[in-house]
Structure formats: C-alpha cells, structure tokens
Amino acid sequence: MTDFEVRVARADEHDVASGVFGEAMMFDATPSELGRQLFEPERALMATDGAEVIGTTRALTRDLSVPGAVVDAAHVTGVGVRATYRRRGVMSALIGRQLREVQEAIAVLWASEPAIYGRFGYGAAAWGTNYEIDLRRVGPTDDRIRPGALGVLTVDEALKELPTVLRRAQEQRPGVSGRSELRWQGHLEDKPDDRNGRTARQILVHRDEAGTITGYALWRGKMNWVPTGPANEVLVEELVAPDPTAYRVLWQHLLTMDLSAKLGYGYAAVDEPLQQLVSTPTALERRVGESLWLRVTDVPRALQQRQYAVPVDVVLDVTDDLIETNTGRFRLTADESSVTCERTDAPADLSLPIGTLGAIYLGGRPLTEFAPTGRVTEHTPATLNRATAAFNWPIAPVSLEVF
Secondary structure (H helix, E strand, O other), X not given: OOOOEEEEOOXXXXXXXXXXXXXXXXXXXXOOHHHHHHOOHHHEEEEEEOOEEEEEEEEEEEEEEEOOEEEEEEEEEEEEEOHHHOOOOHHHHHHHHHHHHOOOOEEEEEOOOHHHHXXXXXXXXXXXXXXXXXXXXXXXXXXXXXXXXXXXOOHHHHHHHHHHHHHHHHOOOOOOEOOOHHHHHHHHOOOHHHOOOOOOOEEEEEEOOOOOEEEEEEEEEEOOEEOOEEOEEEXXXXXXXXXXXXXXXXXXXXXXXXXXXXXXXXXXXXXXXXXXXXXXXXXXXXXXXXXXXXXEXXXXXXXXXXXXXXXXXXXXXXXXXXXXXXXXXEEEEEOOOOEEEEEOOOOOOEEEEHHHHHHHOOOOOOHHHHOOOOOOEEOOOOHHHHHHHHHOOOOOOOOOOOO
16 A cells, blocks of 8 residues: 655654654653754654654664774664554655665664564674673683773763774774764763663773773663672673773673672673683673664675775675665775775676675675575685675674664
C-alpha cells in the first residue's frame, strides 16, 4: 500500500519524531531541550497519512573512524513505524529515500532487529563484546603499575579535556564515532532518574608525567550485600585509553575496587587487551554480538576514503538493488601512498553485493568469510585472498555507544 507520503521534517517536529520512535520501540519517550537542540530536521524524514505522522527515520551528522582515516558518516537512528501501519511499506520508503539522499559515502546504525537492515544493503561491520567480570576470580593485576596519576574530573572539566582523547582513539581504532560539543554535553548528562539505582557517574582520568590526560573511564557503582558480606557492582560505561600505560592503570583501578564482586562493561572490542591484564581470563565472561552495521552509499568514494593493509589492484563487480549508481564494475588500486577507485569495463576479478562490501569495510570481517555462502564470487584465481588481505585491518573495529 502507498496511501502515505514521505517528507522532510519540520523544525518543530522533534517531539513528534521521538514519540513515534518510542511507540515503535515500546518505551515512553521523554524529549529534552538538549535533544531538541541536537535535532537536525533537514536530515529527518517523516511518513505521514494525512495529518498523522506514522513513521520516521533520522540521520545524524557525525564522523567515524575507518581503516587509516576519520571520515563523515551518516549515523542513522530513530527508525520507527506506528504499529497500526506495519507491513505497508512505510519503513522501506523511509530507508530507501534516506539512503539515496545522504551526502556521506557511508551510513551506519545499531540494529534493534538485524533481519531488517540486511534487506537494505547494510552489513554487520563491527562486533562488540559484553563483559561480566567476577572480580573475586580475576586474580592479581599488574601491581608494578602505580595508579598515582589517576584523578577525577567534573563534567565541565571533562567537556574541555575528553574530546582530544576520543579523537586520538579514533586515529587508532576503526568504528569509533566522534562527538560535537553539544553531543558531548548529552553524553555526559547524568539525570538521577536514569541511574537505575546506581551512583552518580564518575569521570576517572589518567595523566602522564606532563599532566596531559591520556585516558579516561566513565563508571558507576551500586551497593549490594549478600549473606557473606559486601558484593558491590561496578558498571563501566566507556573506557577510552589510546595510551597503553593509561589503559593498564585505569583497568587496574577498576578491577580492584574495594567491596566489589562484579564488573560489567558492554562496549569492548573483540580483540580487547583487557584479558591480558588478569591471571584468570575465565573470570571474564564474554558475550559477543553485532554492534555497528554499515551501508555503502557511494562505492568509489567510500573505497577511496579508507586505507588498505597491503597493496591491491582488483576489479569489483558490485550489485546494489537500491542505489543504481553503485551497480557496476569498479577498479580499486591502492598502495602506501595513494588510493583510487574508478568505474571500468575491465573483466571482474570478484563480484559481490553491496551488503558484503559494507560488512568488510571497517576491516573486521575477512572477505573470505562470505565465499562459502556465495556472497562473494572469485573470477580471477588468487584474487580473493589478496583482496581479503588488503581489506583486513590489524585492529578490530568497535563502536563505543548506541546512538
């Protein structure tokens, strides 16, 4: 059915969009003034049936670290359709128009229902690790590291100091989203109603000998007692430490909190070095799942924006059912100093759908993974292995927040 229209949102429709999304996700949306300030109406789409808004999707203007670079990426969020309008093509119309109109060469999102987004050419490009750690079993940490350079910041201090640390992390690891000053304010906002019985957020930082902040952790505590005594809980919301010493010192502090029995952390990478800091790795109960989904919206521009682990010269035959200009053959050539990607009439070395290209784009999934299921086909012998080596990246991608 097509008894609806899709249009760009008006500046005063933030609360309406939030309400539709909340209804679709089954929570009561509570719009805030900060949320209204962050609203980008020109990047929000509304599906309407007469005067009623029945569906919505938004794209946030942010950047993202990719292999060897930090680039603009449309951060898609707030996708929802009213329950009474399901199965009418509303979401397809919204997402299709959004992807055809975004200015960035890539779009990313966290998928509440992964089965939906593969239909639109997204691929799961980053995996996250959720840790639930038994602090009584982790064993001694590296006590040669003295945590004397630790300190605590106020929110105002953090707003000035932490953005540069996050930027340095982006330069090291793919998948990390940048934040504007206004978005940092929202990220550090700490409403008592949002604490779920935990303490106020602590902003822990590590400084080097020159006094420069080289890493930080955002965490909360929760008092808990069992028959045998105190068993408090530590929740780490975010830990960013591009400096190895800062990483070790911050984790040593968090893993040895007095009166505590459990630590949770939900945004670790699959290659998180944390497991190297304890003597009993089995105390780090891990659950791995998809986090960041990526959609390539402009093939040549996207492939030229990132770097490659080894030199490559390959012709890719890409198919895209949604964005016509992405369908065709593209020659990708890259070495240590340059990257080019152009349309070509040359025979294809590999053929693949756009979703596979999105899945491998951040370097966290090998292209060879998709060969057994026919999601990449090799036409020139040995090309698949060479292309896999080029697209892979030595540091796994990770996303530090649900947006």
